Amino acid sequence: MDAGTSRSRNRRGQGELLRQEIIDAALRMLNELGDDEALSLRAVAREVGIAATSVYIHFADRDELVFAALEQSTTNLLRDLGQAEDSAGDDPVRRLRARLLFLGTWVREYSGLYKVLHESTLNRRMHLVFKEELSTRATAAVQACMDAGLAPADDAAAVALDLRAAVHGAVSIRINEPEADLPPLADQIDRFLVKLVGLRIEHVF
Template structure:
C-alpha cells in the first residue's frame, strides 16, 4: 500500500478581479508577523506566503521585494493611527484641548496594543530607503489640532508646526523607549503625555 503522505492542501486561486483581496491578505499576514517579530529584517516573503497558503511566486505578483511589502504594512499602520486619532478626537467635539489630548492618547494606546508594528513603523530602514510621505497626514492632523487649541485660547499663540514637531518628538521617543526598555520604572503613560501637553503645547489640564 502506498504510504506517501497526502500533499498539503493548497489555497484555491482567487477568481478574476480578486487580486486586490489577495494583496490585502498578504499585507494583513505580514502585519501579524511583524507585530510579533518587531523587526522587518527578520521577515521573509516565503514565510508570509506560507501564512497565506500561497506560493511564494504569488507574493511577487503584488510586491517586487520585501521592502515593498514592509512599506505597505507601514502605510497600513499609519492609516490605523490616523483613524484612531480621528475617532478619539470626534468624541470631544467643541473642546480643542481635549481633542488634542485624546488624539495623542489614542496613538499611545495603539502603540501599546501593537508594539512590534510601532517599532517597525518608526525604526525600519525601509522608510529611509523608500521614503514615507504618507506620514505627513498624521503630522498635518496634529498641527491642525494644536492650531485649534491656540485659536481657542487654550494654548499660547505660537507656530503650530514647530510645537507639533516638538510634541511628536517627545511622544514618539517616549513610546519607543517604553517598547525598547520595558523594564524601566516608567510612570503611567497618560501622566507623561499630560506633562508633554502642558510643557510643550502650553495646555492647562484639569
C-alpha cells in the first residue's frame, strides 16, 4: 500500500484483523529483504497504511513482530507440507520425498523468509520454539520408512538431522550462489535419500 494512501479505520472489535494485516505485511517485506534487521516498524506501518503507533499497540518491538511473522510462516509451511505428503499417498518413501521436494519449491518462492527463518540474527538470539515441529515431523517421516522396512533400522532423529542438514545445504547454496552450476535439486534429494536414509534406489524412483 502506498504511504500516501488513506486507510479506513477498523470497526470496533477488529483489532485482531489489523494485527493480521501487520503480520502479513511483515511477511511480504521480510521475504523481499531477506534480513530481519532491515525491517522497521515504521516501514511496516506505511505498507499497511496506518500510523506507526498503531503497530506498537500490537507489537512491543521489531523482534516481537518478526517472531509472530515467522511463527505464521511456519504454521503455513507445516500445513502445506502435510498436504504435499498426503498427495503422495500412503507409501512412506513417496511421502518423505514429496516433503523434501515441496521444501525446495517453497524455498524458491520464499527465499527471503527462508533466510530469516534459519540465518537471521533473531534466529541466533531467540529460541524459535515453533520450528521444533518441523524437526518432529521430519523425524516421524524417516521413522515411517524404517517401520515399513524400507530403510535400515537406526536412530530416526539422527538420520533426519543428517538429511535436514544436507537439504538445507543444497537449498542454501541455491539461494546464496544463484550462478552456481548445480544439478537439479530433485536429483540431489534422491541421492540424499539413498545415501543418508538408506533407501533402495528402486523405492526412491
